[in-house]
Amino acid sequence: MTTGGADLVRMPGAGRLPADTATVTGRNLRRLVRVPTLIAFATAQPVMFVLLFTYAWGGAIHPPGVTTYIDYALPGIWVLAIAFGASQTGVAIADDLTTGMIDRFRALPMARAAVLAGRVTADAVRNLFVLVLMTGVAYAIGFRFHAGPAAALTAIGLALAVGVAFSWIFALLGLLVRDPESAGIGGLLAVIPLIFTSSTFVPVATFPGWLQAFAKVNPITVTVDALRALCLGGPTSAYVWHALAWIGVLLAVAIPAAVIRYRPAVGRQRPA
Amino acid sequence: MTEQPAIETLGLVKRFGATTALSGVDLRVPAGAVLGLLGPNGAGKTTAVRILTTLIRPDGGHARVTGLDVVRQAGAVRRAIGLSGQFAAVDGYLTGRENLVMIGRLSGLRRVAAKRRAADLLELFDLTDRAGRTVRTYSGGMRRRLDVAAALVAAPAVLVLDEPTTGLDPRARLGLWRLLGELTARGTTVLLTTQYLEEADRLADQIVVLDRGQVIATGTAEQLKNRVGGGRLELRTRPGDDPALLAAAMTGLGSATPTVDADAGLVVVPVADGPGVLPDVAARLAAAGLRVSDLALRRPSLDDVFLALTGRPTTTPFVGSSR
Ligand SMILES: Nc1ncnc2c1ncn2[C@@H]1O[C@H](COP(=O)(O)OP(=O)(O)O)[C@@H](O)[C@H]1O
Ligand SMILES: [Mg+2]
Numbered sequence A: 001m002t003t004g005g006a007d008l009v010r011m012p013g014a015g016r017l018p019a020d021t022a023t024v025t026g027r028n029l030r031r032l033v034r035v036p037t038l039i040a041f042a043t044a045q046p047v048m049f050v051l052l053f054t055y056a057w058g059g060a061i062h063p064p065g066v067t068t069y070i071d072y073a074l075p076g077i078w079v080l081a082i083a084f085g086a087s088q089t090g091v092a093i094a095d096d097l098t099t100g101m102i103d104r105f106r107a108l109p110m111a112r113a114a115v116l117a118g119r120v121t122a123d124a125v126r127n128l129f130v131l132v133l134m135t136g137v138a139y140a141i142g143f144r145f146h147a148g149p150a151a152a153l154t155a156i157g158l159a160l161a162v163g164v165a166f167s168w169i170f171a172l173l174g175l176l177v178r179d180p181e182s183a184g185i186g187g188l189l190a191v192i193p194l195i196f197t198s199s200t201f202v203p204v205a206t207f208p209g210w211l212q213a214f215a216k217v218n219p220i221t222v223t224v225d226a227l228r229a230l231c232l233g234g235p236t237s238a239y240v241w242h243a244l245a246w247i248g249v250l251l252a253v254a255i256p257a258a259v260i261r262y263r264p265a266v267g268r269q270r271p272a
Numbered sequence B: 001m002t003e004q005p006a007i008e009t010l011g012l013v014k015r016f017g018a019t020t021a022l023s024g025v026d027l028r029v030p031a032g033a034v035l036g037l038l039g040p041n042g043a044g045k046t047t048a049v050r051i052l053t054t055l056i057r058p059d060g061g062h063a064r065v066t067g068l069d070v071v072r073q074a075g076a077v078r079r080a081i082g083l084s085g086q087f088a089a090v091d092g093y094l095t096g097r098e099n100l101v102m103i104g105r106l107s108g109l110r111r112v113a114a115k116r117r118a119a120d121l122l123e124l125f126d127l128t129d130r131a132g133r134t135v136r137t138y139s140g141g142m143r144r145r146l147d148v149a150a151a152l153v154a155a156p157a158v159l160v161l162d163e164p165t166t167g168l169d170p171r172a173r174l175g176l177w178r179l180l181g182e183l184t185a186r187g188t189t190v191l192l193t194t195q196y197l198e199e200a201d202r203l204a205d206q207i208v209v210l211d212r213g214q215v216i217a218t219g220t221a222e223q224l225k226n227r228v229g230g231g232r233l234e235l236r237t238r239p240g241d242d243p244a245l246l247a248a249a250m251t252g253l254g255s256a257t258p259t260v261d262a263d264a265g266l267v268v269v270p271v272a273d274g275p276g277v278l279p280d281v282a283a284r285l286a287a288a289g290l291r292v293s294d295l296a297l298r299r300p301s302l303d304d305v306f307l308a309l310t311g312r313p314t315t316t317p318f319v320g321s322s323r
Helices: A017-033 A036-042 A044-059 A069-098 A101-106 A113-140 A148-177 A180-196 A209-217 A219-231 A237-262 B045-052 B076-078 B096-106 B112-126 B140-152 B170-186 B195-203 B219-227 B243-250 B276-288 B302-310
Strands: B009-016 B017-027 B032-037 B062-065 B081-084 B158-162 B189-194 B206-211 B212-220 B231-235 B259-263 B266-271 B292-298
Touching: A017 A036, A017 A113, A017 B096, A036 A044, A036 A069, A036 A113, A044 A069, A044 A113, A069 A113, A069 A148, A069 A180, A069 A219, A113 A148, A113 A237, A148 A219, A148 A237, A180 A219, A209 A219, A219 A237, A237 B096, B009 B045, B017 B032, B017 B045, B017 B062, B017 B140, B017 B189, B017 B212, B032 B045, B032 B195, B045 B062, B045 B158, B045 B189, B076 B081, B081 B140, B096 B112, B112 B140, B112 B189, B140 B158, B140 B170, B158 B276, B170 B189, B170 B195, B189 B195, B195 B219, B195 B302, B206 B219, B206 B302, B212 B219, B212 B302, B219 B302, B231 B243, B231 B276, B243 B259, B243 B266, B243 B276, B276 B292
Parallel strands: B032 B189, B032 B206, B081 B158, B158 B189
Antiparallel strands: B009 B017, B009 B062, B206 B212, B231 B266, B231 B292, B259 B266
């Protein structure tokens, strides 16, 4: 080839997943700080959640075992913000499909899973930022960790892991519906019922019996309960293992399904 | 053994439900050549491009790029091609430079090489001034240039361009033609699709005319134009003058008898030899003592080629999705 590229150094084709994932992650993080709606989803919205739920509901709800509602609510608000953020993953994937970006990526000799993995990784970085931001605001209005720094860090790590699982699920949704608006609406329709039928804002014991049965197996309840245990103190390991098991199941289903769905129609690379 | 073609397809078939997008297409592009795939909307151009770039799988036939099978050796084919799709696919929230570096990295270039390559291409495509601005601020022509540059980042053996100038204003189109002309002069193998005969004429060595998923003609632009009978001369009478007199004066001038549109005062004469007829036109007008209000030489378009080859205009129901 004669357009000045004869001396280009290429990396080997195998083992490209980490490097390609890093490249795609970098692209998505740049977008996160440049696209206005994404900035809003990562800053104003989480702060608003913390303030609204504390001041609007905090006076009315008095869950047992806590003195301030924010101590009870923050783990739930974390999951709420992460779930809403994850629904944006589906929107972004659908957007990349409609703008032809994913066709461009598919025609490149890159690692197949990197476009999705890079999206999920960027979302995890955003979630870390969002968690720290929300916790900081919550601290300012009275929230405290009651089980020590190790439990607090475990809580943040577990929240990030939940975010990764949600992101893979919504990436799959984006690939399936292919249209950004539908992905956005579908995301909200999935998140809102799961949040409100969980222990996010109120104890499950206040639900009618039939709803309690569902709420107890709702993965959001399971993770919020684990996060809450890590924040408030008391017995934690059963909750945490239960949450990790759920996260494992979600990942085991969503990752292969999304990667298969992403695969170009012409697959099974067999380089000459 | 003859030299291996850069692109070769044999009996390519692709169906979408009840639609047959390609029904047995044979293409052959020698290394270093530029093939223009010419056809109206819905002819199957993008489908052919998507098969050649491994984005979709053919239902029948074979396609090879630099000798590699697009289905069984898709990964290797992706290392051999650069694609600029029908709609510019660059990230609007990245800068021009960031877009090119990203594509370079994902094509397997090391960081330093990707950066150097991006700088070179930004220079070549006249985008250095705006390289640090987000692509959202670019004009359509700049976006397209960046998209073509992105296709060239990994120095592919074969460049595939799907309607590179559709939607551009005439100035941007001319600019891109000049750039693509320079590229092809340097020996890059190119498959280019277009709806414009003029574009294929300008850029391609060989033209394949596609209609409803079938190749209906192959040849150089010259050969195609000859089949159409060159261009046409359009003469408009002055208000009140009789176009029939004008038509009579021009009889025997071109390759066929003139047609008269009396309402518009328009006389159309098919002419094989373009501007070569102008002295004769002037002489005939002078001899008959006639004057015209307007005179235009129209070069043959895809529409003319179509009319000549198929007997129907390109505007028959070809409104498909423009994927
Ligand atoms: N993904 C698709 N699903 C259904 N029909 C399609 C699809 N892609 C193309 N077609 C149909 O195949 C035919 C050829 O389309 P295309 O290759 O895009 O033509 P061109 O690029 O020449 O305009 C059209 O009738 C179009 O509607
Ligand atoms: Mg097309």
